[in-house]
Amino acid sequence: MTGQPCLLPAGGPGSRRFLALHLPCLATDRIRRAEPDLPTDQPLATWAASGSRRVLVAVDQAAAAIGLRPGQALADAEAIAPDLVLRPADPDGDAQALQALALWARRYTPLAATDPPDGLLLDITGCAHLLGGEADLLRDALARLQRAGIATRGAVAGAAATSAALARARLDNPVVVSGIEAAVAAPLPLGPALRLPPAMLADLARLGLRRVRDLLDQPRAPLARRFGPELMDRLDAVTGQRRTAIRPATAPPDLTVARDLLEPIITRASIDAVLDRLLAALCARLRQTGLGARRIVLSAWRVDGVVQEVAIGTGQPTRAPAHLRRLFAERLEQLEPGLGFERMMLEARATEPMAAGTQTGLEIGGRHDAAAMAEALAQLLDRLAQRLRVHRVAPVASHWPERAVAALDPHAPVPAMPAGWATPGLPVLRRRRPEPLEAMALLPDDPPSLLRWCGMAHRLHWAEGPLRLEPEWWRARPDLRRRDYYRVELASGVRLWVCRAGPPEAARWLLHGHLP
């Protein structure tokens, strides 16, 4: 089945639908995925040092079942469960895993966001019908994550915070219609629904406020005064009074084509074949819309829930499948199929309008024409830029040698040379870092008469100069010193561009370039 491009509906915020996924044991599930040899019946937990104490950070379901909980002292936990498997906590790794899962979730919608520390939020407005409805989409996501070894609960609702609260507080993975957010949120317990700090939760419990309903029954003003505006914000979000935006893991693409594969593919040949079809479909779609792609990303979903991405960029908008295939051919080695890819998607992340007919063949009637040549050059530069640094040079009107040239995008037009830019007597090669030399001059301001370079003393036949360059005072670079440039010729005929930098009493001689 080929996925249709996800068009964002133009409806108001009230018409949006959100899918929340809650991953209660992400940290321990991640460890089990990395270490498949761990016995599944043994409890597993992660720990970290908190000051001088060592406490549990995350526990899996088996550990929770025997009474372990995050925040418990490590010594107590080991006393309760002697066979407890312990691993150090890795919050950065967990955050990365969550981000990777958000990328994985883009198989359902382009608007997939992380909901740290243990959740995902998907804006599935207009996407659910592709999988047969919201309930089926939710079931599909839960089943796939379960197969990948990640325990998940989910919920679908008309507001992001409501769906997140339902996913955390209810075990039945509900799908709730829009407009009754307050009603479905009312019976939820405050802890998982609002995700409040533990201290605030304890204060609320002392007042007898344990469920969302209890808060809704209270007058707002005293609550806000007592607990601050954050509580009211969260409450309004959960009841759908206040719309919260989600921040997608990646910006939504301009155009998307995707292909689900019946059998996971592993070999390069089959990946190439799928890519060919995707490219043909994407280029046809680009042609219909009068666009050319500047940046294209190929995403491949692995069977075990890992998403890999390969990106290419082009200098000119293009929709030639052959050219794009060659650009991808350089990069496809980066894909690691593992057990196989089950879905591949091609996205045009950046597009530009493109006139029809500029993609001609290279030769027209055996004769190269100018447009075809420009295109051939653009394609060459695209290919080179995938692997190397390619740039043109922009002449800059500056007398300071390091500033006379600026790197330019290879596809950009080159400005004209300013007057006096290419004066006679300039070197053809410049040293990136001027090389220190030892030089002898008869008088402090004289040109040198002897140079010591590469461990050898060279007598000078001729020296022309000095050409005195002052640093550009309008650029604040106090480390730059005045330089006196000389063009010198050694007795062997080698011609060098040397300079004396710094104040007269502490002058240093530098080799800065090679003359023709």
Next chain:
Amino acid sequence: MSSAAPDAPLDQAAILATLRARVARLEGTGRAPQEARPIPVCDDLPLPGGGLARAAVHEVLAMAPGCGAAFCALLLARTGGTVLWIAGRRDELLAWPPGLARCGLVPANLILVRAERWPDALWAMEEALRCPAVTGAVLALTWEPNPEGDNRLDLTATRRLQLAAEAGGALGLLLRPDTAHPAPTAAVTRWRIGPLPTAQAGAGLDEPRWQLELLRVRGGTPGGPWAVTWRAAEGRLDLEREETASAARASRGASA
């Protein structure tokens, strides 16, 4: 190819021309199928075809960095189109556009490529030579002592480049330091260029003198060394008369 069939009339001149074209094609000097004229080097040099063949790879051994780079820039500028200058990423010596513009290689025609690794540089050179929109490319080897040595540019690699140049029609130059025993390559010509003392000969350093030597040429006879003067203002290389050249050689020999 089949024009020399037995039933054709015995037009000796035509048969000879056909055979020459065939030999040239077999030798791969790239001259025969291209209508493009060769790149002139210097008016009076006895080169086969009158200059450097396009659609071929040529090798320049430089005794000093400056003169080699200038000579390559000069030749590339004469191709009259877009030119790629491919060098190592961490090379200390950077091609410097203001000086190259003086050689006729203006920034509008120049694209600089920097390769992290040697295989990337070779690949870039091959891709560039194969592209019909590129008229010339130079692969500049590093001057720093490198453990791999110069044998990286071997017969196989240069043969690939030569085939690419024949396919694309570009002038390929391999600019490398002059070492004692350069490995054999598949380049069509091999040049050696070194600086000659200039200043006392007249115009200061504005018109540098070089010693040019044609070490190897396919389908021709090697020659040199010749003493040439580069007249930057006119964009021309002048061959010196024999007596001044030999005097220059003598002075060079004395100073070395």
